[in-house]
Amino acid sequence: MNVSLAYLGPPGTYSEAAALSYVKQARTRTGMEYLLCPYPSIAQTLQAVAGGEVQIAVVPVENSIEGSVTVTLDTVWQLDKLRIQEALVLPISHALISPMESLSQIKTIYSHPQALAQCQGWLEQFLPQVQLIPTNSTTEAVRQLEEDPEAGAIASCRAAELYEMPIAAYPINDSPDNCTRFWVVSLQPSPGGSHTSLAFTVPANVPGSLVQPLQVFAQRNINMSRIESRPTKRSLGDYLFFIDLEADTRTAIVQSALEELKGYTNILKIFGSYSIVQG
Numbered sequence: 631m632n633v634s635l636a637y638l639g640p641p642g643t644y645s646e647a648a649a650l651s652y653v654k655q656a657r658t659r660t661g662m663e664y665l666l667c668p669y670p671s672i673a674q675t676l677q678a679v680a681g682g683e684v685q686i687a688v689v690p691v692e693n694s695i696e697g698s699v700t701v702t703l704d705t706v707w708q709l710d711k712l713r714i715q716e717a718l719v720l721p722i723s724h725a726l727i728s729p730m731e732s733l734s735q736i737k738t739i740y741s742h743p744q745a746l747a748q749c750q751g752w753l754e755q756f757l758p759q760v761q762l763i764p765t766n767s768t769t770e771a772v773r774q775l776e777e778d779p780e781a782g783a784i785a786s787c788r789a790a791e792l793y794e795m796p797i798a799a800y801p802i803n804d805s806p807d808n809c810t811r812f813w814v815v816s817l818q819p820s821p822g823g824s825h826t827s828l829a830f831t832v833p834a835n836v837p838g839s840l841v842q843p844l845q846v847f848a849q850r851n852i853n854m855s856r857i858e859s860r861p862t863k864r865s866l867g868d869y870l871f872f873i874d875l876e877a878d879t880r881t882a883i884v885q886s887a888l889e890e891l892k893g894y895t896n897i898l899k900i901f902g903s904y905s906i907v908q909g
């Protein structure tokens with residue numbers, strides 16, 4: 631049987647690299663074959679799973695330099711029914727790809743906003759005058775070079791190879807340990823594992839409204855590995871909170887924490903417990 635898997639395409643993106651890494655280990659584990667399906671945006675990639683077009687999606691969720699991929703958090707919250715099957719951490723090394731002979735001829739740089747941000751320092755140092763243009767994915771940026779040859783794209787070496795474009799500089803990311811965490815999501819219940827992701831809104835903007843939910847975990851000695859606030863988009867100053875716990879929802883202690891948490895939160899969504907795999 632074939633399992634269809636959505637990712638932010640076209641082929642050559644870091645999301646494709648994450649998807650390929652997931653497929654490699656999943657194939658051995660499940661004995662199934664996987665069909666990779668590129669989508670033009672992260673939101674559409676996630677919607678494809680929610681709508682039943684594909685069974686699995688692999689999406690970036692956090693980068694070690696730039697932080698959260700907010701569209702992923704917002705869409706997972708909004709779609710409600712996606713469950714995390716696994717987190718995959720991938721090292722990311724960016725290349726500057728351009729048909730220009732020298733850096734000084736490059737007028738414009740295209741890339742995904744995450745990639746532009748991860749190379750901010752390098753760009754300021756070596757190309758302070760260029761115009762930066764965001765694209766839907768790093769591969770889309772490479773494709774722009776066909777129409778705009780006086781430009782450069784920030785993307786993977788694999789993208790340069792696939793689209794037969796020369797690499798002008800590599801690596802150009804500001805930190806050599808640049809990593810991105812991806813989530814593998816589907817409509818299946820999550821398998822359980824070392825980490826749990828959830829999000830909630832608090833009932834009112836009053837003193838202590840966030841302290842109480844956090845104390846639920848602290849009192850049980852459950853470590854939080856991440857907290858992120860996002861606007862609810864309803865009114866200014868109204869937030870949802872995304873939390874990662876170093877614990878499994880299947881344990882009695884997390885079950886009791888979640889029961890108590892319900893009393894301090896308005897909307898509470900549990901995205902699942904899963905393991906973190908180094909890709």
Ligand SMILES: O=C(O)C(=O)Cc1ccccc1
Nearest residue numbers: 643644645742744745767768
């Ligand atoms: O555009 C891509 O290649 C993506 O998959 C998004 C992204 C961009 C930069 C780092 C990690 C993921």
